[in-house]
Amino acid sequence: MARMNKQWLLARRPQGAVQPSDFELVERPAPALAEGQLLVQHHYLSLDPYMRGRMDEAKSYAAAQQLGEVMIGGTVGEVVESRSSAFPVGSLVVGMGGWQQLSLSDGRGLLPAPRGIPESVCLGAAGMPGVTAWYGLTQIGKPKAGETVVVSAAAGAVGSVVGQLARLRGCRAVGIAGGARKCAHVEKELGFDACLDYKADDFRAALKAATPAGVDVLFENVGGPVLDAVLARMSAFGRVAVCGLIAGYDGQDISVRNARSILVNRLLVQGFIVSDHLALWPEALRELTGLVAGGQLRYRETVAEGLESAPRAFIGLLRGENLGKQLVKL
Amino acid sequence: MARMNKQWLLARRPQGAVQPSDFELVERPAPALAEGQLLVQHHYLSLDPYMRGRMDEAKSYAAAQQLGEVMIGGTVGEVVESRSSAFPVGSLVVGMGGWQQLSLSDGRGLLPAPRGIPESVCLGAAGMPGVTAWYGLTQIGKPKAGETVVVSAAAGAVGSVVGQLARLRGCRAVGIAGGARKCAHVEKELGFDACLDYKADDFRAALKAATPAGVDVLFENVGGPVLDAVLARMSAFGRVAVCGLIAGYDGQDISVRNARSILVNRLLVQGFIVSDHLALWPEALRELTGLVAGGQLRYRETVAEGLESAPRAFIGLLRGENLGKQLVKL
Numbered sequence: 001m002a003r004m005n006k007q008w009l010l011a012r013r014p015q016g017a018v019q020p021s022d023f024e025l026v027e028r029p030a031p032a033l034a035e036g037q038l039l040v041q042h043h044y045l046s047l048d049p050y051m052r053g054r055m056d057e058a059k060s061y062a063a064a065q066q067l068g069e070v071m072i073g074g075t076v077g078e079v080v081e082s083r084s085s086a087f088p089v090g091s092l093v094v095g096m097g098g099w100q101q102l103s104l105s106d107g108r109g110l111l112p113a114p115r116g117i118p119e120s121v122c123l124g125a126a127g128m129p130g131v132t133a134w135y136g137l138t139q140i141g142k143p144k145a146g147e148t149v150v151v152s153a154a155a156g157a158v159g160s161v162v163g164q165l166a167r168l169r170g171c172r173a174v175g176i177a178g179g180a181r182k183c184a185h186v187e188k189e190l191g192f193d194a195c196l197d198y199k200a201d202d203f204r205a206a207l208k209a210a211t212p213a214g215v216d217v218l219f220e221n222v223g224g225p226v227l228d229a230v231l232a233r234m235s236a237f238g239r240v241a242v243c244g245l246i247a248g249y250d251g252q253d254i255s256v257r258n259a260r261s262i263l264v265n266r267l268l269v270q271g272f273i274v275s276d277h278l279a280l281w282p283e284a285l286r287e288l289t290g291l292v293a294g295g296q297l298r299y300r301e302t303v304a305e306g307l308e309s310a311p312r313a314f315i316g317l318l319r320g321e322n323l324g325k326q327l328v329k330l
Numbered sequence: 331m332a333r334m335n336k337q338w339l340l341a342r343r344p345q346g347a348v349q350p351s352d353f354e355l356v357e358r359p360a361p362a363l364a365e366g367q368l369l370v371q372h373h374y375l376s377l378d379p380y381m382r383g384r385m386d387e388a389k390s391y392a393a394a395q396q397l398g399e400v401m402i403g404g405t406v407g408e409v410v411e412s413r414s415s416a417f418p419v420g421s422l423v424v425g426m427g428g429w430q431q432l433s434l435s436d437g438r439g440l441l442p443a444p445r446g447i448p449e450s451v452c453l454g455a456a457g458m459p460g461v462t463a464w465y466g467l468t469q470i471g472k473p474k475a476g477e478t479v480v481v482s483a484a485a486g487a488v489g490s491v492v493g494q495l496a497r498l499r500g501c502r503a504v505g506i507a508g509g510a511r512k513c514a515h516v517e518k519e520l521g522f523d524a525c526l527d528y529k530a531d532d533f534r535a536a537l538k539a540a541t542p543a544g545v546d547v548l549f550e551n552v553g554g555p556v557l558d559a560v561l562a563r564m565s566a567f568g569r570v571a572v573c574g575l576i577a578g579y580d581g582q583d584i585s586v587r588n589a590r591s592i593l594v595n596r597l598l599v600q601g602f603i604v605s606d607h608l609a610l611w612p613e614a615l616r617e618l619t620g621l622v623a624g625g626q627l628r629y630r631e632t633v634a635e636g637l638e639s640a641p642r643a644f645i646g647l648l649r650g651e652n653l654g655k656q657l658v659k660l
Contacts, residue, residue, distance in 0.1 A: 255585040269599040
């Protein structure tokens, strides 16, 4: 008898903020394997802000998620059936299995999960979010020891890694996050030099105080007024890695008002998508996996239980309710 | 008897748009030369948008112009007195002589005017504006043959060179300028593939039609809605050289509303100031001077007569009334 597979489909494109009713839960029999194929039972599903962009029809860097299809998403899990010599039954693999319990694969795009670290970390600090942090910081930000690095969404899966990598490179790391709880976590558990609450009344004054020598590198995840505030603090020849603009994902205005800073301070502003740079992933993952295994790169996870919880957890992520990496345990 | 020297001083900082009363004309005796010094009689004074920034007290990339001092500006002229072996009487020299008839120098920052081209061109296509165009295009834009290059303020001293250099590199050159007269000049005399009037009702549609394959390189001189319109046309991995934001020089809002394009299209946006890159000037001037001498780089000049006309000519430049390089003939 075939295994049953619960799946979340994209039921409709969001009108503004994402709603639970934008998704539809179905249960179908898992497909039979052809030669060379394998079936993965997912242990964890990764929830990430980029998924919001895929739900829209608007032009983005990747094809839109099709209506009626399984939501895309990174997964880690175990091979439970196999007609592939590359991935025998029992292999632990990382891939883009989607919002479902089981996924069929021909092995393309699958990677063995690295040993020596918990499997969930392959979706976080030693996975796509970690590589995103590594790429934007080292390849665009190019911080030198003694420089000041600012990162927004600092308590998230990407931002938390950015600041720690900056500290390890001898930089002053200043985070920006929403609320006192997140800021305390970033300062005390992740070891940033400072973390500022953008919702606080004195945010701009606090930013100025925390960056007395200006800002050399900004790793931007948010956009909008937070970005403007940091642009006003940039030093000459500063670098801005634009990784995300989550403030505008539901269609809000994220105009940049301090564009003059780009000219006056001769800034380099560069947008990037980590999947454009696959050639650098092995180098990045080697460093990140080593740091996690050695205890030098700390991480926090927010874990929702069961596939059914995925839409609610995703909406919470977009609202900034999570701390660290948002996962769903299946 | 000492020579007399008319000078324009900065009398007050502009409140919004520059007014003639922001300047004060004085006449003073030229100073006596010390050993190593020389006196230059200016033939031409260059008027350039960057001067507007210097008139403000706000933080900019260079020190503000001091009140009561001679307005800064590039000049070409002849050495009429000399106690310097490097620059004997009769030498033709390019420098930052300022808004005055005569300037005293110890030779630092002075360059001999190149031979084989009209002396005024040392202030335009084969001078600072030409090097600005060359730097932004070749060092930031890095266009490949077959790509589409868009430049705003295309009829100006910098923009006119950008498009011609792009054409010489095998690119499609699309200019943006204000009004039919400028656009006709850019297309017919400068040989751009197209030039679009940003004041026209159908500007966005015309821009789309003129860039059927998208925009690979934008050389930005203006900012504001014109910048936003081009950002919406950028291709993946496009480059934006931010040279000027003249639309905002009097304090107007030049918010960038299409910042999402930076992320979605993985753009590189870089501000620059040509004086940061003096090491590249000889290479740039060699190419530009050769192209002007060979007739491959065309230019237009708008020449105001007499030092007295400088403030009016400068205000006209900021309003976009000039075609090509704005000069004052002394």
